[in-house]
Amino acid sequence: MTPNKELQESRMRGYFIESTREILKGEGLKALNVRAVAERAGYSYATLYNYFKDLNELVFICVNDFMIECESFVEDHTREYQPGRQRLKQRMIALIRYFTQYPGIFELFYLERMNSLGSQHPTAAAIYRFTDSLSEADLAAMVSGSITDKETAENIRLSLRNAATGMLLFYMNRMQPDGYKAFMETAERQLDFILGRDQA
Amino acid sequence: MTPNKELQESRMRGYFIESTREILKGEGLKALNVRAVAERAGYSYATLYNYFKDLNELVFICVNDFMIECESFVEDHTREYQPGRQRLKQRMIALIRYFTQYPGIFELFYLERMNSLGSQHPTAAAIYRFTDSLSEADLAAMVSGSITDKETAENIRLSLRNAATGMLLFYMNRMQPDGYKAFMETAERQLDFILGRDQA
DNA sequence: TTAATATAATTAACAATGTTAATAAAATTA
DNA sequence: TAATTTTATTAACATTGTTAATTATATTAA
Structure with a gap:
């Protein structure tokens, strides 16, 4: 069984993006920070950096x-x-x-x-x-x-x-x-x- | 000789206010922070708090x-x-x-x-x-x-x-x-x- | 004038946040 | 199953605002 790396990665990115979307829609920019995004996504804050250059990249996607x-x-x-x-x-x-x-x-x-x-x-x-x-x-x-x-x-x-x-x-x-x-x-x-x- | 406390205090406030004005006019908000204001005024960052509640007070005055x-x-x-x-x-x-x-x-x-x-x-x-x-x-x-x-x-x-x-x-x-x-x-x-x- | 006290200024320290480095855990491959 | 690669986590650092502890300065009382 060959694992679908792309699917996995795109899912991971999706978790962080969705988390960012929720925070922005709900509490707004002031409440947005790396640790909050990661926690809501269910991962550690540093994990985010394995999938995104920085917090801004996430913001732009949103x-x-x-x-x-x-x-x-x-x-x-x-x-x-x-x-x-x-x-x-x-x-x-x-x-x-x-x-x-x-x-x-x-x-x-x-x-x-x-x-x-x-x-x-x-x-x-x-x-x-x-x-x-x-x-x-x-x-x-x-x-x-x-x-x-x-x-x-x-x-x-x-x-x-x-x-x-x-x-x-x-x-x-x-x-x-x-x-x-x-x-x-x-x-x-x-x-x-x-x-x-x-x-x- | 009775020292004029009010004059002294108003001068001190003036130094910080002027410093804040210069930074805001020149480099803008992004460059404004407690340490930069204090340094330009010639004092330590903590001294600012003897004359202003916080950085926002200074900003409002400006x-x-x-x-x-x-x-x-x-x-x-x-x-x-x-x-x-x-x-x-x-x-x-x-x-x-x-x-x-x-x-x-x-x-x-x-x-x-x-x-x-x-x-x-x-x-x-x-x-x-x-x-x-x-x-x-x-x-x-x-x-x-x-x-x-x-x-x-x-x-x-x-x-x-x-x-x-x-x-x-x-x-x-x-x-x-x-x-x-x-x-x-x-x-x-x-x-x-x-x-x-x-x-x- | 000098010791005691009050005032003012500084350094140390803490909390929050973004980010990177070092380490640990998990998955994959040989 | 051992070695290796990939992925995730904890530690750590930098920046910034703010407060606490400490030091220096000025004022006052003997």
Whole structure:
């Protein structure tokens, strides 16, 4: 019987990745450390280093997973809409919902640790383009449907990105506006303001 | 001769505060630690604890100093303008300039460490209101001059705050858009978009 | 002025965390 | 089954924040 080394290794990696995911989703970055990850995975802290270069590697893997997860979440919540302005708004709302549900993931994406590694890291670049990738299709539809011109679409793209991350940053870091409901109402008003009123 | 205890203590505090300011402005948060602050101040690391509760206290003092400094910077750069939309735009540009000049201060204001302390801390609240306080007067002027209605002014206020912090966040963390000049052009376009074209 | 006391500063030490080196355990092969 | 390779664990080190113990300095009372 020839042991399947690759399968074994991939399982081991999986245990640590799953453990990291759970901590990040549950308690957030502050609670993440090598010993906590290893303990939850059922191994000693040093074992982790047999499968990953360092803790950051694990974090990056999770960031990529979360991006995919968030994208699916947004997709699932906007299936009934046609590409265009209304769907774009709903997509942004879904994005905001996802992050308020998992504040630790937002923190991970836009704050702290990303800092520690250089900006050229592919994961950092992917995060940078993340909200853009979510708005891309709808903006294209709006342009081709002559609802907006190209330049405005570009401004909307940037404004949406800043509005989403900005509002979440302030909401989570300083808990303002106070309470989820008030926050979502403000968010919706902001989105309407950026996306403009009916005009086509 | 009766020694002036208060003067002595205030001088000592000053040495540590100045040291902290220099490190934050120069090398940023990552380089800030108790031993570095104390060494630059010319004392042992433990001496710091005779004058400050902990490193965070020192950081908060600096945050407040930097807010005042930034406010003066903005004021100095917009003296020639009348209150209103044009000045508001210039004020935002000045704000962005200040933070690009001192990335460490931006990082300090909006990222990392603020996290570590609760959101109820008065310094956190002051940061939250910081951009609002800069835009307040001009927005009021725009409303009273019937250039915008109250609701729009409120939307502009939020959008400006998000745009400023959002663009800086992306620029500094991921160095995008590439280069200072391109960044400032994008920033100006964004501000124009948010503030709206001539309409009064 | 000098001994006693209070104040202030320093070194030693501890805890938490990331990481690596040395050792032990387990699995594989000859 | 012994030798070897692979994998996992414990020990250990570095960094950082913080506190305790110790030493040095300044102040006060005789």
